[in-house]
Amino acid sequence: MSQRVIFCVDIKAFYASIECADRGLNPFTTPLVVCDKKRGSGTIILSVTPFLKKQGIPSRLRLYELPPCDDIIFAKPRMERYLRISTKVIEIFLDYVASDDIHIYSIDESFLDFTHYLNYYGQSVEEIAKSIIISLKEKLGLYASIGISNSLFTSKVSLDIEAKTSASSIAYWKEKDIKIKLASISPLSKMWGIGSHLEKKLNALGFYKIGDIQNSSATYLKKKFGVIGEELYNHANGIDTSDIREKYQPIQRSLSIGQVLMEDYYYNDILIVIREMSDDLVLKMMIANEMGQVFHLSVAYSRTVGGGFSRQIKLDSPTFDQDIIFETFKKLFEKYYNSSPIRKLSLSIGGLVPLTHYQLDLFHSPRELERKYALQKVIFEIKNRYGPSSILRLKDLTNASTARIRHQKLGGHNRK
Numbered sequence: 001m002s003q004r005v006i007f008c009v010d011i012k013a014f015y016a017s018i019e020c021a022d023r024g025l026n027p028f029t030t031p032l033v034v035c036d037k038k039r040g041s042g043t044i045i046l047s048v049t050p051f052l053k054k055q056g057i058p059s060r061l062r063l064y065e066l067p068p069c070d071d072i073i074f075a076k077p078r079m080e081r082y083l084r085i086s087t088k089v090i091e092i093f094l095d096y097v098a099s100d101d102i103h104i105y106s107i108d109e110s111f112l113d114f115t116h117y118l119n120y121y122g123q124s125v126e127e128i129a130k131s132i133i134i135s136l137k138e139k140l141g142l143y144a145s146i147g148i149s150n151s152l153f154t155s156k157v158s159l160d161i162e163a164k165t166s167a168s169s170i171a172y173w174k175e176k177d178i179k180i181k182l183a184s185i186s187p188l189s190k191m192w193g194i195g196s197h198l199e200k201k202l203n204a205l206g207f208y209k210i211g212d213i214q215n216s217s218a219t220y221l222k223k224k225f226g227v228i229g230e231e232l233y234n235h236a237n238g239i240d241t242s243d244i245r246e247k248y249q250p251i252q253r254s255l256s257i258g259q260v261l262m263e264d265y266y267y268n269d270i271l272i273v274i275r276e277m278s279d280d281l282v283l284k285m286m287i288a289n290e291m292g293q294v295f296h297l298s299v300a301y302s303r304t305v306g307g308g309f310s311r312q313i314k315l316d317s318p319t320f321d322q323d324i325i326f327e328t329f330k331k332l333f334e335k336y337y338n339s340s341p342i343r344k345l346s347l348s349i350g351g352l353v354p355l356t357h358y359q360l361d362l363f364h365s366p367r368e369l370e371r372k373y374a375l376q377k378v379i380f381e382i383k384n385r386y387g388p389s390s391i392l393r394l395k396d397l398t399n400a401s402t403a404r405i406r407h408q409k410l411g412g413h414n415r416k
Contacts, residue, residue, distance in 0.1 A: 082107065182238055295332065296347070
């Protein structure tokens with residue numbers, strides 16, 4: 001483990017930097033934000049330039065939270081463009097290491113394992129990192145920071161804690177320095193893997209900096225937090241044995257869909273949206289040739305009210321039937337909805353199994369199931385080929401519907 005050399009590469013202000021590069025602007029001197037102003041004051045700003053970050057403006061905030069400024073440039077999100085550039089970034093990484101030695105953590109952040117390439121390049125670790133930064137700048141007009149250490153975890157922390165603010169944009173944490181550099185991190189939530197809720201629980205036990213966790217014991221932390229506590233102790237001491245080449249395969253997976261609504265929705269109109277979203281989930285299931293058994297619904301009310309609910313239900317057997325699936329989500333909604341205005345909605349289907357057999361019951365004849373499946377399969381084959389809006393329900397043409405607009409977007413934002 002101590003001999004490994006892992007790079008964690010982050011593209012600075014990825015979306016905003018792409019918009020600046022396309023305009024021939026310098027993101028370190030340009031006040032640009034990536035945001036669709038037409039979606040209202042509550043829309044989320046996806047990215048701000050390093051110039052604005054230096055002025056204390058965070059990378060993620062609502063439009064109404066943005067301080068007034070006359071010269072701010074608003075760039076409408078273009079998700080297809082960002083995905084294409086992300087692919088080009090990976091192509092540059094592939095000039096340095098093989099695909100097995102790359103782990104794509106997010107659209108703008110990746111891990112590269114250089115352990116077996118150092119002799120080949122005949123350069124220092126810092127020189128290789130500098131070469132990557134120069135390649136990204138010259139070929140794509142993007143700026144990068146690189147954290148380097150002997151594990152995925154410590155390379156990520158070195159990136160977050162040091163590289164992003166370093167003049168060279170490079171931080172190399174060698175084994176002898178790791179525990180010392182980790183020890184001084186405070187507040188605890190500055191370290192990757194510790195969120196605000198866990199930080200509060202740790203503070204209540206007297207832990208305020210990572211050094212406090214180092215001075216505790218794995219047994220004590222495991223007793224308090226279970227497996228997470230043991231992992232917390234290991235990470236605080238710079239111990240991480242995960243391997244880039246051992247790709248994670250989830251034991252259970254689910255399909256999900258969610259959206260932020262641009263106005264307040266109530267009972268009748270929200271049922272139209274729930275139907276549309278459940279149909280989209282069924283399309284995903286049919287494409288994967290699967291059916292589901294566990295259904296989860298999350299609803300967030302308008303900020304003027306606050307709150308919401310998140311509930312799930314498990315059916316007696318898996319199903320592919322879009323009518324049963326909608327009625328299940330509707331049942332969950334009606335049971336917990338309190339008539340407040342709704343602004344956010346998320347649906348997911350878990351307990352997925354291959355659609356190789358179907359559990360028969362006393363209430364549906366096999367012929368009826370076959371007919372329903374055949375009809376549903378034809379509908380979703382058309383949607384899969386010509387797009388999800390190629391066949392719509394009549395209610396999808398009402399003002400309450402979000403399907404047509406949503407189907408034109410990628411990740412909830414404009415494609416181009």
